[in-house]
Amino acid sequence: MANDVSHNSRRGLLLVSPPFFTTLVLLAGPLGAIILFSFWTQDYLTLNTDFTIKNYVEAAQDPIYGLLLGRSLLVAGAVTLLTVITAFPVAYFISFHVKPSRKSLWLFLITIPFWTSYLIRVFLWKVVLGFNGVINSGLIELGIIDAPITFILYNLNAVIITLAHAFAPFAILPIFVALEKIDRSLLEASRDLGETRVATFFRVTLPLAMPGVVAATLIVFIPVIGDYITPRLVGGPGGLMIANMIQTQFLKLNNAPMGAALAVISMISVTVIATLFVWLNRRFLKVRS
Secondary structure (H helix, E strand, O other), X not given: OHHHXXXXXXXXXXXXXXXHHHHHHHHHHHHHHHHHHOOOEEEOOEEEOOOOOHHHHHHHHOHHHHHHHHHHHHHHHHHHHHHHHHXXXXXXXXXHHOOHHHHHHHHHHHOHHHHOOHHHHHHHHHHHHOOOOHHHHHHXXXXXXXXXXXXXXXXXXXXXXXXXXXXXXXXXXXXXXXXXXXXXXXXXXXXXXXXXXXXXXXXXXXXXXXXXXXXXXXXXXXXXXXXXXXXXXXXXXXXXXXXXXXXXXXXXXXXXXXXXXXXXXXXXXXXXXXXXXXXXXXXXXXOOO
């Protein structure tokens, strides 16, 4: 018996080792390098490896970094809220109102945007939101406006709209999975006890689906902070985020340590907010356990 346990343990370690070391090399290694770089300094081509917190002090004192980080968190929060609010009805419709034989087709249709390049989708939103784009042209043709509206492109509004569309499938799928796991007999019991459909949704369906909502929130919020392509293409000067500054420090200013420090600060900020969000929703996360 002991030999069987030992043999199974060795087999388990053998199976786990390749992905573990791959993760260690591809994730932990670069992360450790970024953290190490953040405590160095660089003067164009000269890299000084003496330990210092100069980069963090500069990041704390220079208001431009705080402004960009705050804007990034604001955009990420707005994108997450918009995405989850719009994704929940879609996931609810597929789970409760689509025939089981056709649910896979609907999920397949949701993934169609991933068939095209992310850059192409962003450029298409420029066409839609542009001065002479689809929205402005359509509103003018309908007589709703006399002149093109300008507040939907090259600002934070355009960044939020574009990112919300790009991350919508990432929010729909986890919410759909959570809704599928709900025992329909619980909903029937709520109705039998005299609750209305609305009350049943808020007192039974929504709490049971919250693990999916929490997962969707984290899946959307975390990567949005690091997006620099969308702000660069549709955000304009007023729509740039902290990731754009990190890119500038690494590629244009040739100051990798400062870019690394900003990256670490961003990661810490996201981790703190995500942890706080999960902690606040721990009661809902225990519902399905």
